[in-house]
Structure formats: structure tokens, C-alpha cells
Amino acid sequence: MSLPRIAITVGDPAGIGPEIAAAAAAASEVRAVCEPVLYGPSKAVSFVPGVLTAEAGRASYDAVVRAVEDARAGTVAAMATAPINKEAWALAGLPWPGHTDLLAHLTGASPVAMMFVSDALRVVLATVHVALADVPRLVTRELIESTIALTARELPRFGFAAPRLALAGLNPHAGEHGVIGREDDAVLAPAVRACRERGIDVVGPLPADTVFVRAVRGAFDAVIACYHDQGLIPVKLVAFGQAVNVTIGLPIIRTSVDHGTAFDIAGQGRADAGSMIEAVKLAARLVGQRPDEHD
Numbered sequence: 001m002s003l004p005r006i007a008i009t010v011g012d013p014a015g016i017g018p019e020i021a022a023a024a025a026a027a028s029e030v031r032a033v034c035e036p037v038l039y040g041p042s043k044a045v046s047f048v049p050g051v052l053t054a055e056a057g058r059a060s061y062d063a064v065v066r067a068v069e070d071a072r073a074g075t076v077a078a079m080a081t082a083p084i085n086k087e088a089w090a091l092a093g094l095p096w097p098g099h100t101d102l103l104a105h106l107t108g109a110s111p112v113a114m115m116f117v118s119d120a121l122r123v124v125l126a127t128v129h130v131a132l133a134d135v136p137r138l139v140t141r142e143l144i145e146s147t148i149a150l151t152a153r154e155l156p157r158f159g160f161a162a163p164r165l166a167l168a169g170l171n172p173h174a175g176e177h178g179v180i181g182r183e184d185d186a187v188l189a190p191a192v193r194a195c196r197e198r199g200i201d202v203v204g205p206l207p208a209d210t211v212f213v214r215a216v217r218g219a220f221d222a223v224i225a226c227y228h229d230q231g232l233i234p235v236k237l238v239a240f241g242q243a244v245n246v247t248i249g250l251p252i253i254r255t256s257v258d259h260g261t262a263f264d265i266a267g268q269g270r271a272d273a274g275s276m277i278e279a280v281k282l283a284a285r286l287v288g289q290r291p292d293e294h295d
Helices: 017-026 054-073 086-091 099-107 132-138 141-158 172-176 183-197 208-216 228-239 274-286
Strands: 005-009 035-039 078-081 113-117 122-125 165-168 202-206 222-225 244-248 254-256
Touching (some): 005 017, 005 054, 017 035, 054 078, 099 244, 113 141, 122 141, 122 228, 141 165, 141 183, 141 222, 141 244, 165 183, 165 208, 172 183, 172 202, 172 208, 202 208, 208 222, 208 228, 222 228
Parallel strands (some): 005 035, 005 078, 122 222, 165 222
Antiparallel strands (some): 113 122, 113 244
């Protein structure tokens, strides 16, 4: 049986993306499970490693768009993305703060969420690239309910037939019953109750300073975090370089690395391709388990 073709976008061409994408495409463990196809700018165009430019931002965007088009057309079975630079996208006049928002726009998918997958811990982000000051306003009951439901729907694809979920509290100590903020009692707790009434195995909000420890020890299959750093700090602490970023809720399969463009070491041959390799391997494993096959 032929192996699935997996698109690998090289990310910002001034960062480490091109080298880790090439290393992943050449890795024997990758070629054992898929046929990798690189997507990036023409080799006739050169970019200076470590130099932020609008041109590099546009080139990385164009590669993602082409890969999405091919994934939707069935030319490739899935896509794995090397890191883009958000500032370069802004310089290029692109309105999306990152891959997740762009992919939702290109595919018309909603809701979508960013999930980080590792052997030790799985985390889903309710909000992603937004200012911390905006998080309390954005964390609505509707958002939390949809994120919990999406997580419960998608986790069986990753080997958890009956997922056990936990919601991290927004405030310290999950608000201490309103003493340290009201959002946990007024917004998060009702969302959890509503999801439980729908048959979803979810608890919370639980204090964020302990819920991730409990998850790593096996109490939960995934944790829903309210904001970016709340969820990514524990994932990167326990599995940096091995975790894979997956966009759940899309009609296509998309995985990515757990790190950024690393301009400081770009072009020096020092970049670790481990997360890129894991991202491509996971994309290949997910082929045939499309999100739209679930109820």
C-alpha cells in the first residue's frame, strides 16, 4: 500500500524552519511512514538567516496557503508546518496572528483549537495569541463549552476512547469562590456543568498550579487551559522538543512543531529537528482519521 503524501511547509525562510523541514523530510523514520513533500519559496530567492523581513513573512504565508489548497484537494493527505514569525506576518500586512487563525479562515472551520500532544501531557488552549489583558473578556461560557466539546470529540483520534478532561481555572486557586476573581464561578463552572450534562467527562475549574501535575500523573487525558502561557509552559517543561501542535476542528489534518523560528541560531546547523519529525509522523498516523468522521 502506498504511503500518504504529507506536505511540510518550511515556515519563515529566515528562521530554522527550512533546515528542520529538510531534516525531517530526509529522516528514515519519516520516510518509513509517509512521502514528505516540501513547500517553500523558490530556491532562486534568498533570505538572510536571522533577519526579519516582510518578504520572508509573505513567503511563509504563501507556502501555507498552497499546502492547504493541496490538502483540501487531496493532493496531499495532511500537512505539517515549520514555525512562522508573527512579526514578519504583520510586516507583510497579513491580519492573522498565526497559523491557527489562518487555517480556520482558509477552511471556513469553526470552532478550532490548538492542542499540544505529548506522551506526558495533552493541553488544549481556549484562547491563543491574544494579550493577557484581553483574556477575561474573551473567556466566555460559550467559548469554554465549545472548546471542551471539541476536545472530547477529537481525543479519540489520539487513542483516548473515553477522554477524561479537566479545565484549568482562570484565576489563582480557581478564584477561591470569588475571593480572587469571579470568572471561575460565574463563567467556567457553569460551562463545565453544561458539558457534564451532555455526557462529557470533564471537571473544573481546577487550580492551574496543580491540575497539570495531576494530568502528568495520569488523572486526566487532557487539560483545557484558558490562555496561551498557562497551557504551554507545562507542556514545554515536560516535553519540549517532543510535543506536537495539532489544530483540532479543521477539515484537514495539520500538525506543527512546539517551538518558534529561533532566529538566533538560524543557518548555523544547530537546530533540533525532533519536534518537526514528530509532527510529520503524527500527521501520517492521523491520516484516515478525519475530524469530520466523528459525531
